[in-house]
Amino acid sequence: MLQLSYIRDNANEIIERLKVRNFDGQEVIDYIVSLDKERRETQTKLDTEQGEMNKISKKIGELFKSGKRDEAEEYKAKTGELKEAVKKHHTKLNEIDEKLQGLLYQVPNVPNKIVPAGKSDADNEIIEEVGQKPTFDFEPKPHWDLAKEFELIDFELGNKITGAGFPLYTGKGARLQRALKEFFLNEAIEAGYVEVMPPLLVNEDTGKGTGQLPDKEGQMYHTELDHLFLIPTAEVPITNIYRDVIIKEDQFPIKHCGYTPCFRREAGSYGKDVRGLNRLHQFDKVEIVQVTHPEKSYEALDEMVSYVRSIIEKLELPYRVARLCGGDLGFTSALTYDMEVYSAAQDKWLEVSSISNFETFQANRLKARFKDKNGKMQLAHTLNGSALAFPRILAAILENNQTKDGINIPKALVPFTGFDKI
């Protein structure tokens, strides 16, 4: 959520920059600005009236104390009209606030100046491509065939137990998942991220804090009875650690990592994209999160990108880095880099990480603040990224490393799998 004061002072610039994400903000921003003006006028009136009330009440109190009951009664009689006015303006203020809140929730984050214009992922700016695509002297098989052949994943069983998009990993497949978890967490801790193991169900306040709620509840599984949500990413519980927290400036940068399963309804997905491990309702991921001083957040973003590069390189996977265009940029993000690994048999780039700077957009909802050197409260900046999502990494490892008689495990994982070949 953008700050009201920021909108008030920069309305035109905001409208202009939102165009990059194909968001026409003219109407809603104009409405916000005019409502804000009305709100302030109303509050000024209300404040004056309430101040008047307070004075009279105080006076009556004094009169009662000194036994001047008659005089007190006179003052009492005077309050009726004032009370009505207070009530009226109070109601009006509440109404305006509610409306304003609803409108503010509709405005996405302002894209960073370097975000390219564009409609879809096809317009993302590929910044760099690293590594060699593998070559084969036979027809490489897609991972879903390999998974079946080597009994790594049983999609049918997952289907039976739960439904589509909930695979059951078996044998070496399961062991590989565990190895990825171990490897990713160890690397992150090595890089200075403090591990947390958060709850997998979150309440409504938490969902609002990071921007999943309101409006995007359709993407999350919801437990009806207890009104809790299954997390779509560890970003949600981890970033919410800092909801309503006043951070000490010397704590910056705060760095966390965490492994969690993630649950996504993926309403509306269909077709080829959902084949095999490409798009699941439940998957595992290690997430990295940073909370930083506003002046340091882009530095942190770069650091996170190079960290994620380093682990992909250790897994010996060809990858590329994309700067998301306005049309593909998430609602809450100001700048996002996607990391995509090449998966040979599908001949596709698979998104395995999305690294974003939200600037103050989340912090504003979260009220994640710190006192700066001048003693002023300021919003912190929040960032996060996948490091990494397991299924597509697994898909790429299987497809890229297949040979005629098996699949080679990247060296970095061998200490955790206990085998170097499938």
Add this chain to the structure above:
RNA sequence: GGAGAGGUGGCAGAGUGGUAAUGCAGCGGAUUGCUAAUCCGUAGUCGCCUAACAGCGGCUCCCGAGUUCGAGUCUCGGUCUCUCCGCCA
């Protein structure tokens, strides 16, 4: 699931209708051979007024409604936490 207790400023903790004690910590200042000690100030938020600082005012004692000239205090609803019992990994 049953019963009870309780949510007060960063923390601790008073306050049963008259406008939020006190202690600790942090920060700023004063004093000061140094250190220690001492003293003073210091919550957040919204608004008015400012070039800015300052100043003034409103709101905030979990949330919402109500009673009252006046609510942390009384009434109703909601919510969260804790304790005991039951169930259970």
